[in-house]
Amino acid sequence: MIGLENASVTFGSRTIFRNISFRVPKGRSMAILGPNGRGKTTLLRALLGFQSLASGRRFAPKVAGYVPQHGASQAKLTGLDIVVMGRAVQLGLFGQPTAKDREAAEGALVQVGACHLADMRYDRMSGGQRQMVLIARALATGSPALVFDEPTSALDLGNQSRTLQLLDSLRLRREFAIIFTTHDPNHALAAADDVLLMMPDGGEVSGPVHEMIEPGKLSTLYGVPMRWVDVQGPVGEIRRAILPAFAGIEAA
Numbered sequence: 415m416i417g418l419e420n421a422s423v424t425f426g427s428r429t430i431f432r433n434i435s436f437r438v439p440k441g442r443s444m445a446i447l448g449p450n451g452r453g454k455t456t457l458l459r460a461l462l463g464f465q466s467l468a469s470g471r472r473f474a475p476k477v478a479g480y481v482p483q484h485g486a487s488q489a490k491l492t493g494l495d496i497v498v499m500g501r502a503v504q505l506g507l508f509g510q511p512t513a514k515d516r517e518a519a520e521g522a523l524v525q526v527g528a529c530h531l532a533d534m535r536y537d538r539m540s541g542g543q544r545q546m547v548l549i550a551r552a553l554a555t556g557s558p559a560l561v562f563d564e565p566t567s568a569l570d571l572g573n574q575s576r577t578l579q580l581l582d583s584l585r586l587r588r589e590f591a592i593i594f595t596t597h598d599p600n601h602a603l604a605a606a607d608d609v610l611l612m613m614p615d616g617g618e619v620s621g622p623v624h625e626m627i628e629p630g631k632l633s634t635l636y637g638v639p640m641r642w643v644d645v646q647g648p649v650g651e652i653r654r655a656i657l658p659a660f661a662g663i664e665a666a
């Protein structure tokens with residue numbers, strides 16, 4: 415389980431959020447949505463213990479798999495080296511990775527379909543390739559808690575699709591408590607059971623995805639009208655997507 419209870423974070427005199435409570439049990443996946451600068455990354459950092467709480471408490475396992483928004487590195491490390499770092503807690507302060515740690519790291523690369531990145535230099539990878547390696551690193555921790563900060567934000571549509579499928583397959587394993595932030599409500603529909611909306615007025619609402627992802631709440635969240643649109647799936651089935659009013663405008 416991972417969550418916060420009556421948690422608040424302040425920077426100087428500024429309150430980013432106040433008295434937030436939520437719990438994501440093992441087997442559930444929760445998406446967090448909110449406008450830019452509302453405090454989504456700060457909330458994840460507070461959850462993981464990287465950001466101190468002004469009040470309240472957090473619940474998280476000692477080690478969580480964390481995929482940060484920006485995973486840049488100048489170090490000359492391979493994809494496999496980065497994934498092995500996920501084993502840091504098992505290694506201890508001066509421990510060297512064993513064959514078992516390398517095996518776990520290779521297994522994590524297999525799970526995300528990124529074996530081909532094992533020997534590639536991480537600092538030479540594209541954003542999408544790095545994303546896969548960082549997700550593998552999170553899995554290699556062996557933690558039942560996985561936290562992703564905007565996992566699709568830097569990705570092209572093909573990689574967004576693959577990452578969403580991966581997030582959903584992790585959700586369906588029901589072995590992890592998963593939290594991810596996103597700016598696309600359709601991504602919450604595609605890969606989350608529950609949603610936390612960080613509203614622009616400072617309040618939060620949370621609940622099952624189909625209660626939270628609807629035009630009324632999202633229009634308030636983003637300050638633009640939202641609507642359901644029918645779209646055709648790959649085998650002709652009709653699906654619903656939720657889009658802002660500007661979707662479909664043609665400038666010329």
Ligand SMILES: Nc1ncnc2c1ncn2[C@@H]1O[C@H](COP(=O)(O)OP(=O)(O)OP(=O)(O)O)[C@@H](O)[C@H]1O
Pocket residue numbers: 425430448449450451452453454455456457
């Ligand atoms: N260490 C810090 N010191 C002071 N202010 C900070 C610090 N970290 C974040 N902030 C501020 O807290 C607010 C919330 O930032 P945060 O990055 O959590 O927002 P976000 O919802 O993740 O934004 P985005 O959607 O743009 O990624 C911002 O105004 C940011 O400038």
